[in-house]
Amino acid sequence: EPEVTQTPSHQVTQMGQEVILRCVPISNHLYFYWYRQILGQKVEFLVSFYNNEISEKSEIFDDQFSVERPDGSNFTLKIRSTKLEDSAMYFCASSPNRVNTEAFFGQGTRLTVV
Amino acid sequence: DQQVKQNSPSLSVQEGRISILNCDYTNSMFDYFLWYKKYPAEGPTFLISISSIKDKNEDGRFTVFLNKSAKHLSLHIVPSQPGDSAVYFCAASVFGGSNYKLTFGKGTLLTVNP
Numbered sequence: 361e362p363e364v365t366q367t368p369s370h371q372v373t374q375m376g377q378e379v380i381l382r383c384v385p386i387s388n389h390l391y392f393y394w395y396r397q398i399l400g401q402k403v404e405f406l407v408s409f410y411n412n413e414i415s416e417k418s419e420i421f422d423d424q425f426s427v428e429r430p431d432g433s434n435f436t437l438k439i440r441s442t443k444l445e446d447s448a449m450y451f452c453a454s455s456p457n458r459v460n461t462e463a464f465f466g467q468g469t470r471l472t473v474v
Numbered sequence: 475d476q477q478v479k480q481n482s483p484s485l486s487v488q489e490g491r492i493s494i495l496n497c498d499y500t501n502s503m504f505d506y507f508l509w510y511k512k513y514p515a516e517g518p519t520f521l522i523s524i525s526s527i528k529d530k531n532e533d534g535r536f537t538v539f540l541n542k543s544a545k546h547l548s549l550h551i552v553p554s555q556p557g558d559s560a561v562y563f564c565a566a567s568v569f570g571g572s573n574y575k576l577t578f579g580k581g582t583l584l585t586v587n588p
Contacts, residue, residue, distance in 0.1 A: 364517070391574065402581065403518065403563060408574035416574040451517050462508070463576060465517035 362386045364466035366452050372472045373442050381437045381469045383452030392435045393453040393463060394427065396420075403451065409435065442473045477501045478566050480579035488587055493551040495582050497564030500545065504566040508576065509538060509549045512561045521562075522549070525569065554586045 365384045373379050385392050394406040407417040409427050426438045435454075439446055449470050455463040479498045487493045497507075505526035510518035524531040524538045524547065531538050537550045551558055564579040 366517075393575070395576075395578075403565075403576075403578040405575035405577065410574075418575070453517075462520045462523065464520065465510075467515070467517045 362464075364452055364454055364464050366450075366466035366469050368469060369467065370470045370472070372474060375444055375473055376441050379439050379442055379471060381439075381450050381452075381471070383435045383437075383466055384433050385435055385452065385454030386456075386464055387433070389454035389456050389464070391415075391455045391457065391463075392427075392429070393455075394437045395451045395453060395465075396448040397451065397468075398445075398448045406437070406450075439471075442471075444473050447471055447473045476579075477504075478564055478577050478579040480562075480564055480582050482582050483580070484583040484585070486585045486587060487554050489556055490553045493549075493554045493558065493584055493586065495549040495551075495562050495564075495584065497547045497549075497579055498545055499547075499566050501566070501577070502545070503568050504577070506567045506569040507538070507540060507547050508565045508567070509536075510563045510565060510578075511558075512563060512581070518563055551584075554584075556586045556588050559584055559586050 367382045392409045395403050397403045405418050407421045408415045424440045428436050449468040451468045452466040453463040508523040509521040512518045522533050522536045522538050524540050529540050540547045561581040561583050563581045565576040
């Protein structure tokens, strides 16, 4: 069964450092997303990406965040200068269509900023 | 701003009985609703969805009911099995338009006791 894969599973970084979280969406999907879940809180939308551009972003997704699809398979989330409050589980998701029906999620990357 | 609310953080049921998980929403623009299940250290897994043109959708042991006038939906699991023990997230979306995101509730931890 096709799945969304994320690497690494756990990333520890020092405050102020840049991190790149990587995702391989399902191959025939067209829409890609990043969500995050701070411990004990709800899953929050960060950004959606389609046709090589951001289609929607939340207020969380400020200038410190960026996304890229550098080739035909990878989808990355970059945080330029990490803050303590960026510590969370980051989930990548993909869907075959624009309306978020049955978005498939990866297993997540736990980011810990120290 | 909790547009999707799951007011029960946890629910415990006996194996074989019915589990009923509830969800309320405030945004009347939402017209597509999904339930996701999440095990520890894994990403959310899609379970079942319902469009606002329906009031019920059934898939095996899982049934979702939608009451638009009350802005309420529920997920019924019959019969409940120990393997159903997980966190269940209700999510909502606007079908079409420029909205690409899922809005999640905080989740309900279901424990099914043998």
